[in-house]
Amino acid sequence: MPDSLTCETATTSVVVLATTPASGLSCADGTLLDRLTDQLATLPVRGVQVVSAGGGGLGADLREVAKIVRISSGAVVVLPADLVAHTEALALLLEHPSRNTAALVSYDAAVAPMRPPVRVEGGKIVAAGSSFHLVPEANATFRGVLQTGEADLASLADIAEELAELADAGRLGPVTPVEAIDLLLVGMVRSGVPVRAARLGQLHADRVTGQVSADTAIGRLAEVDEAQVRLDTSVKERDGFFATFFVSSWTRHVIRPAARLGLTPNAVTGVSIGLAVLAAVWFSAGTRGAQVAGAVLLYLSFALDCLDGQLARYTRMFSPLGAWVDGMADRLKEYVVYVGLAFGYAHGLPWRSGGPEGIWHLAVAAMIAQVVRHAVDFSFGGARTDAARVGALWAKPVRSLLESADGGRYGVPRQGILRLAQRMERESVLRWLKKMAVLPIGERTALICLTAALFNARVTFVALLGWGGVALVYQLVGRIARSTR
Template sequence: MTRVVLLGASPGPDISPTGLRLAALPGNPTVAERLHGQLAAMDPRFATIPSGDVAAALRAVADVAESASESLFIIPENSVVHDELIYQITKTKRGALALVAKEPRPQATEEEDSDQLDDTVVERIPVDEAEPEIGYNRVEGLPVRVRIGKSNRVVSVGTATHAVTRPNGVVLGPLHVSARNAPILAETCRALADMADRFGPDDDLVQLIVFGLVRNGVSVGIRGRRDLFYRRVTTQEEVNEAGAEIVGINEDRARLNHAVKGADGFFTTFFVSTYSRFIARWAARRGLTPNQVTMISIALGVAAAAAFATGDRPWMVLGGVLIYFAFVFDCVDGQVARYARKFGVLGAWLDATFDRFKEYVVFAGLAIGYVVAGNSDDIWILALAALGLQSVRHLLDFSFGASNRRKPPAKLPTISLDAPDDRELRQALVRRKVERDQGLRAVLKAWTKAGRFRAVHWARKMIVFPIGERFAAIAITAALFDARITFITLVIWGSVAAAYTLTGRLMRSLV
């Protein structure tokens, strides 16, 4: 459940921005009507806070945050936004997430005058040497007073009286704050309300909230619009432009693309997800549930095991094909859940449990088929070794994940809300970076940075021997060779993967 906070306009006539109509959309709704309908599905009794008086609005947000036991989603009422973008922002696992836009970088040419060239030279000064400033440039009507860093979070925010080092973006509007940070949000908003006279008329309310959160040590992650739409509107002309643009974007295609996990392995990414998403959409539109798709995957896995158990070459090839499609539908069930937004505890349990079941029943089928074909029954030793190794790996994965979830988030430096600029905060961040870039942390950071190279990125994905690579290895080796080669491949690759992941997790546990 998410508590929605709608930052509404002050009471006024129907010609206010939220009363303007989106003629390009079905039903000709007003901006407010459309957004209210979108938000009601999340929180039927969402809080609407007039934003004309900044101090009063901040105190009202604080009241909502103090009483909330769930995460909060804050959004201005004059927003035109895709449903899918709202969904993605509110489903984040980060402590706080803001929708942002970066200021376009100026491009100097020979025809530009010397003043513009000088500005470009200033832009090249390293950020660590730049002086804090009050941002007066604008992006989509908002003052550029946010420093967006390479660490995928907001580094610093300024106001009309608080300078920020090298501002390069804006907070567009939507802001999600997790339940664990709700008390900090409440405290921050009350403190900001007490100093409301320090802010200027062009300071945006959401940007002010992010200003306070960042200074109070909350890590505010960033997200761009990517292939979806968001815009604040204030005039009929802007509403017409927004309506035409949002209609021109295929939200369903974006939703389908986002149904695919972004962190899948090499085999899954290039040999399954390229088309499995379309199977998922077909299944969802015909009313198939994720659990039903899971049962199809299980049936294909059992059929593959039965084919392997015959020991005949044609059936071994068929088994390889069946285990491949068992994995395809294993991907499809999750994609159906994300596309149709049908999640459940039973589905998660079925998916996790029967992934193991399919794998192990195939091991048994391979070993039986090897013996039936007239080979030595010593194959069971290799089968048990592969099964035992994979079981240990799953146990380690589960235990590490459980312990990691109990680990409190790393603390970020804080700075007084009254500080006139962000020098102290940025200096503290530099010291933190130096301290964290030593010993094992330095090794882990270097290995993480190496992932920017495509070859290294995919090598790291493959070395851990994820389920896609395991099923591919079973399908290929069983179809072309025999069970002995399959189990040797599983044991060798699985041992390398276990050593790699165990080393990495030990290092992360020690830092």
């Protein structure tokens, strides 16, 4: 029978499977189950239901999970009570703003009985294993924590019931209750449900089987500074070149002071918009000194634009409004700066059609180019999301749960363009060149600042159109290749 704890302010429920003997192992906080529930109490969890061993075996455990999931709303996290993990590791799922279907993985691919293999591609788990299910070319291991988004709860319940029937009939080999969550992940992946890979990084999350392994795992936790890891992970790991080396290298030191001052991400976004407007005002003056001042203000505006996201991740103050405001602010700031640059270039010069030397035509062309590029990006992302949603609703399971080997669709050769893109991701220099090629906002900001401060607005717009045109072609080719994969 499940016991439950509740918290009314959260949207995620937790199911703890205390069905193995290791759940009752002792630690400084009582038992491992006590330690885990204490950790969950510090996280935004609406309810914790503990499923104790009832003697019915694996099938009974899976049916209990299905029963709880069917009456749940919001995301549901399933994890074992024999888990020894950093609280920050649990927060990777429980405090993630998307509340989508995800699993905690480590890129340490050393497979062990309590560390089943998985294969991760593009941030998604595309193959998952158990003692019965094999995973060719595994590159990570599952660490026992599975979160299911609200849209996928029905799928999880169906999978749990199907697995329970197979386990009771002995058709999954010698699997035990220890593998309940591993099997659920296998079922979700093979049923075509997109499962995000939440990467542990420096943090630890290990399942244990005995007192010695429990003591060792708890001792390992002290080797990691969770506060420092939280700060490090608040800075985007795969950001653009300019943002990584010329902005985040110093804004990371501002995150904690900003948090202590009580600054919110939205407040930082507001200051960033104000600095961009001031930059546009200085650009509109048209003098060399004003151009340099505008460039400095625009750089600081972009730095704060990076800082607001870092602060949001550090404080975990996420909101749909904040995400929308941040995205809209980026466009607003950029286009206001274009207007300021065009005014500054035209200042004091004789007016002709399109302004002096067609500067307004160039400004409008640069705006249109950026609008088209963003439309390509966002429409492609939206199309992939819609396709995944329709596929999850209509598609039959990709692979049978009774097949022990995992091949099939994963053996399909990739197209040459995609192979080249993946090779570029592995090579450090090529990876940075690939990121710069699409002219992300950091590179655009740097381009505007340098050309405006050293030359003039005409050079700025010509450079934006030239590089932006190359980026647009690159994006179109890549999107077409991925769409026809």
